[in-house]
Amino acid sequence: MAVPKRKTSPSKRGMRRSADALKAPTYVEDKNSGEMRRPHHIDLKTGMY
Template structure:
């Protein structure tokens, strides 16, 4: 089992952990429907970059 050679201070520990914070997903507003969606993803209506790319009308 690995054992540290020297104790790391609270400051060094916290500086290492400063990059561990989680961020929420980046959202954009669709120009066509005004709906919020994740960037670079198709909206629930099937639009991507203002164009209809998926037909979501038929649920077969």
């Protein structure tokens, strides 16, 4: 069974967990309709990319 040789320091543990946080989705204003939409996603109302 694999067992760690050394105790993981709080700093190293924090660096490992730094990517676990949830990020709020980003939105951009649509040039045609002026509504907010996700970048690189199709606008559901107009069908434009």
